[in-house]
Amino acid sequence: MIIKNAEVNGIIKDILLEKCLITKIDNNISGSNFYDAKGDALIPGLHDHHIHLNSTAVAINSVNCGPPDISNEIELIEKLNYPGHGWLRGIGYHHSVAGEIDRCWLDKNGPKRPIKIQHRSGRLWILNSAALKLIGNNKTPDGRLFDDDNSVRYGSEFPDLKPLMNTLYSYGITGVTEVTPSNGVKEYLNYIDKVKLLKIDIMGRSDLTFSESKYLKIHYHEPDLPSLERITQEIKSAHQHGKNIAAHCVTRSELMLVLAALEEAGPVEGDRIEHAAITDDFLINWIKKLNLIVVTQPNFMAERVDTYIKDVDDFEQENLWRLKSFINSGVRLAAGSDSPFGNSNPWFAMESAVNRPRGFENEALSPEEALSLYLKPPYNAGGASREIKEGATADLCLLNMPWSDARMNLNNIKPRATWIGGELVFNGVN
Incomplete structure (x- = not known):
């Protein structure tokens, strides 16, 4: 593949990708298989x-239970009681929201389904009674499990x-x-x-x-x-x-x-x-x-x-x-x-x-x-x-603007394309 018209270190160049490597950087490289960068910045991946x-993969389908999304007890209770069924997995909890919550708090304020909430430190899980029963834990009456990810895992082993x-x-x-x-x-x-x-x-x-x-x-x-x-x-x-x-x-x-x-x-x-x-x-x-x-x-x-x-x-x-x-x-x-x-x-x-x-x-x-x-x-x-x-x-990563614009607000960058070993793995155009 050829990446044409890419800004590389401030200069517009064509880049030839062959066998996982960058094999040529020059002007006007010819070929039928190309990606037009249109002057946007190309950087290493x-x-x-x-x-x-x-944990990140599982978090995609989890409920955020802490700042900045949730800042107090009322907001947390409302979030936990959104309609749903099966396991409810919460992440990001911090004691500034509702204090040191435990099994009793979840039983009282949460829905009637298994609940497990992870503290944002990553070390603590808080489970309600239904969740403790499913994982076979009858030795932790407060439902607060420290450094015990393996016990908390339930269902599919890996996401x-x-x-x-x-x-x-x-x-x-x-x-x-x-x-x-x-x-x-x-x-x-x-x-x-x-x-x-x-x-x-x-x-x-x-x-x-x-x-x-x-x-x-x-x-x-x-x-x-x-x-x-x-x-x-x-x-x-x-x-x-x-x-x-x-x-x-x-x-x-x-x-x-x-x-x-x-x-x-x-x-x-x-x-x-x-x-x-x-x-x-x-x-x-x-x-x-x-x-x-x-x-x-x-x-x-x-x-x-x-x-x-x-x-x-x-x-x-x-x-x-x-x-x-x-x-x-x-x-x-x-x-x-x-x-x-x-x-x-x-x-x-x-x-x-x-x-x-x-x-x-x-x-x-x-x-x-x-x-x-x-x-x-x-x-x-x-x-x-x-x-x-x-x-x-x-x-490689192709940005959606030249670097002179990108550096002014990095948070506005939305990459157009990503290559790994010369293979296009993300194409924002499509």
Whole structure:
């Protein structure tokens, strides 16, 4: 295929795609199989470096139970009681809506059908009596199940990923990193079977020993953090088995524990910090010293700023979801959505990185810096941004405008077409 009249780095060119690669970039390449870009910008395909595919696929048919869609108890009760039958699955709940709801609250205020609601942290499920009965749980009287996704799963073991894949293609996404900490052999094989075209990197548990799975996901939370000795040994063991680690670090305490353990174990090129949500200058310098990669979520500042202002200590707010400081300090930075806990649209996240909420502008990025967070190589979030050049893999995204217009409002971008390995997987024209 030939992509004609595409803007590549500000210059109109034709691009020849052959055998999964960009084989020629020139003027007036002839051929009958072509796509006319009409002067719009062509960029490398985007990579979401932090996503939960199965959860996101299920969330498509779930009810949003938290901010910004739902802000109080009355709205939540109304939403839960919309007509329907079978399982009701809610997502995104936050205690600011109706407090610490439980089984009794759902039995009283919800419909007479099985209900399970996920807290937006991803760690907590709240079930009503009907749901608890169906999953065979009679040991959790309050219906609040922590870190127990396997017990809550009911019915089909894995969701259909096709609708989600089509949505990701429409954003210009050509690859993802699947970061769910409970990923094991069954999950891995399901992803490999169902995700045919998308470049996918899968991290997970220590028993996920396929050579292609190169990351152990370390996923601990306050207030139940392990000892320094235990997490240090986990890191050492992963490294000894040829794996990198990717550590969940939202709070200051989580990050400090992981950094101390990495320093003790000895970091390995490719080790990652996921989120780094609260990071002061001291911690940024420590991350730089250990030569770690940070994978952040710029979208959360836009999605959750009101909650952060209420819940995060004043002295920590300047350290929330920093971006520019990482780049200025030489820390390698990439981005992912953390969908379904965050918006899966990368253009929304990029706009959020450029136009931060009032009071948080100091960490804003330029449009080009924001875009670069999604151009890192599929299997190396710390690598150099991919470019459109001869010999490169033909993973491409055609925007709906030239870059000079797109950079002024990234949230207005609606890609026209997406190619993976030279194959057209999304065509917005049709």
